[in-house]
Amino acid sequence: MHTLKRLVLLLILPLFAFTAVHKYYVSVTQIDYLEDRESVQIITRIFIDDFENVLRERYDSSLVLNDNRDEEEIDNYIEKYLLSRIQVSINNAPVTIKYLGKKYTDDIANCYLEITNVKAIKSFEIKNEVLFDIFPDQKNIVRTHINSKNKSFILIAQDDKGLLKF
Numbered sequence: 001m002h003t004l005k006r007l008v009l010l011l012i013l014p015l016f017a018f019t020a021v022h023k024y025y026v027s028v029t030q031i032d033y034l035e036d037r038e039s040v041q042i043i044t045r046i047f048i049d050d051f052e053n054v055l056r057e058r059y060d061s062s063l064v065l066n067d068n069r070d071e072e073e074i075d076n077y078i079e080k081y082l083l084s085r086i087q088v089s090i091n092n093a094p095v096t097i098k099y100l101g102k103k104y105t106d107d108i109a110n111c112y113l114e115i116t117n118v119k120a121i122k123s124f125e126i127k128n129e130v131l132f133d134i135f136p137d138q139k140n141i142v143r144t145h146i147n148s149k150n151k152s153f154i155l156i157a158q159d160d161k162g163l164l165k166f
Helices: 002-017 048-058 071-085
Strands: 026-034 039-047 086-090 098-105 108-116 123-128 139-146 149-156 161-165
Touching: 026 123, 039 048, 039 086, 048 071, 048 108, 071 086, 071 098, 071 108, 086 108, 123 139, 139 161, 149 161
Parallel strands: 026 139
Antiparallel strands: 026 039, 039 108, 086 123, 098 108, 123 161, 139 149
């Protein structure tokens, strides 16, 4: 009987070792400069559950994303949050970012932003603090396509700015 208990323990114990969930907190922001339109288009992709948590903590504890209710109010919260957490400077001057809207794809919220009247880019700086306020391990991946060059970097709470020079 003692051997049977050991055998069961040896078989079951390893299964429990793989059941501990380690959650990764990450967003991906794609930035494209469309020279012919004099526009910088930004898409920020955030997991819906993480985004919902921060919006609930900041604005409305009963908020539910992707339920097709209160979309105007949700858009207001998303706009307020993103514009307080993402700042951009082009050619060493702060620029105004406009929130265009959002779309849900599976478990991701795709948030669309735009900067207009951009004649040329010699330097591009972004500060992206999305979700740093509630998830200290958050990582924000930024991918850019500016002046026909692709660059990427990862921003963390301790290093939340990226600067590119062209």
